[in-house]
Amino acid sequence: MALIVQKYGGTSVGSIERIRNVAKRIARYHREGHQLVVVPSAMAGETNRLLALAKELTTEPNPRELDVVAATGEQVTIGLLAITLTAMGLKAKSYTGGQVQVLTDSAFTKARILNIDETPMRRDLADGTIVIVAGFQGVDVDGNITTLGRGGSDTSAVALAAALNADECQIYTDVDGVYTTDPRIVPEARRLDTITFEEMLELASQGSKVLQIRSVEFAGKYNVKLRVLSSFEDPESTSPGTLITYEEDETMEQAIISGIAFNRDEAKISLMGVDDRPGIAYAILGPIAAANIDVDMIVQNIGASGHTDFSFTVNRNEYKRALDVLNGEKDKTFHAREIIGDNRIAKVSVVGIGMRSHVGLAAKMFKALAGEGINIQMISTSEIKIAVVIDEKYLELAVRVLHKAFELEKNGEVA
């Protein structure tokens, strides 16, 4: 018997039929003797419908009141799920974020969880009751309703699992696990049985949209065993999904490269011939940050004769605005021979915990891309990732070539 937290995403509870299916899976786990805490999202489309109502009233809705509206989506789902389970003859009880309670700070629309009161849930679980907690929401110290921001239900589930010291936190979504890359691009893409937290973080931030990044960090910090599973399979299915583990636990079986991530939401901006002096990066990126534009990759080459080239990427939606900001600041906070940009780029990343101890992986990546004549425009590396920026039109080709080069379609260790 284990204590399991199960999180169901919006599409998993997107209709009456799907809610019934989720209830059947919960009933199966309950029958098998597990204690269950279930965290559903709002029904698919519901949060967008609610936010659209608010946006129709004003472009900048009061954040406290926006949370009052947005939190209702999950409240409907917990009630409907509890109704389904009780109608099946099971004991089930729903809790809003305020009822549990999930205490957060007062940063409306993007609150952070501070504490969870596990007492009422423990009492219910001991009693054989299935506990259903609204994801995405909490309450601040003054009793105001807060929400955690988009994808916050993942964070809710992980925080509940941490508070209850659960044996496992299962994230149900519309895919049955984490893949070596997107199967729509590489049909041979393989579901990973395990992946480390750090790899998952790199994959998530690089565009594999399976889990919200914050929830993965949270799970790592509090040592929560996280598993990604599909809610679209038969409720009796015992497919194991993908288990997200700590490196230390399973290094023996760990592949060097776990996957290929990619992202076509970015645009590149380069400043040619800027002064190679202390403070130049701040002079360029300070105004960008002040304009509330997020920067992803940053690359600065070694300068020659007192000048250097400085490049970075931003979200494609912010591309024009970022260029405007820089052209406005040019010759004020910095000098540059030329500011150029390209919004038809893509980023491709090779991610693997094994990079730490294996050399030659970058060379292998560059060789594979060169073999197809794909020019690399920017390179950025971390402990467990090599990311390159290429022309967008080569994206699918690059992913397929790299997947093959690293033999990701095969199980087990490769080099």
Add this chain to the structure above:
Amino acid sequence: MALIVQKYGGTSVGSIERIRNVAKRIARYHREGHQLVVVPSAMAGETNRLLALAKELTTEPNPRELDVVAATGEQVTIGLLAITLTAMGLKAKSYTGGQVQVLTDSAFTKARILNIDETPMRRDLADGTIVIVAGFQGVDVDGNITTLGRGGSDTSAVALAAALNADECQIYTDVDGVYTTDPRIVPEARRLDTITFEEMLELASQGSKVLQIRSVEFAGKYNVKLRVLSSFEDPESTSPGTLITYEEDETMEQAIISGIAFNRDEAKISLMGVDDRPGIAYAILGPIAAANIDVDMIVQNIGASGHTDFSFTVNRNEYKRALDVLNGEKDKTFHAREIIGDNRIAKVSVVGIGMRSHVGLAAKMFKALAGEGINIQMISTSEIKIAVVIDEKYLELAVRVLHKAFELEKNGEVA
């Protein structure tokens, strides 16, 4: 400067445009220097949509969880209204029933209000903040979400007005007050400037669906000044609507008859030749009550030679079931020569506080109906009401004839 509680019904907040209109009216009262507590219902159709989702899952949803779902309708409206007011530059703050808090008993789906904590509202009002409280909902002593049942937002508003000792409780709806009768049937029907609580109770229970009965009782009990107004008029309109008063306050101006109510939702059942003995009414109506069928009018004639006739009315939807119950019990708990019924009847009532002190009103009513050849099938009277059952086909004719006979189109006292 007054403290005013304003309640807005579902159609009054049924769209973004209507919410804007409501906000404009609130802003006007705020500008005039009044302190405001606003109680909106769910957007029209929303509560039905939520209940339909639950009913799709099971015919008998768990009541606690049904309330969790149903309470979201009002939560959305308070947030949207607060967003609109803050976008207009006003200070506004929303409260759910649990946040205020509105303490109720634990009778889910039909809870009763026990207490309201006025402290946070007082603080906000003193600060110039417009307070917006979700109608229809509360919280029990264990923190469970409860709802007050259909039309409960009226009750919420009256209870808030009582707790805050408000100067007035304004009920905004899609009509601009209480009329002498339905203007669709009698074009000369006149809006009443005032009506007593007791008359309002009779009119409401007789089918004038302006206010929920429970809220009127509540207002009477706690001495709350209630006014019915239209939210569909221009926000700057100063139409006074209909003020609901205490008899004692304004007897001088009180008309003897205030209105004609009617109802075509009923059916009549008569048991002919039953024993005229103690306990016979219970023998007949006991099984009806056990089958959970509500009875409205009950008439028993004086018996002759040890037998009597016994008649009562039930909701038309329950007509067949009531007949089945009686035929099943006949010759067991009671004897009857014959059980007959009619589901093509209508009830017409003349209501007026002046009946207490004026005689001859019944005769006047019966004469008016006789003049049109309308046969009276049943008669039932209370202190301030005379109700008759007639053939349904004469309903409109009867209402028009009575409206004219009592000169209700004219202002002031008549006899």
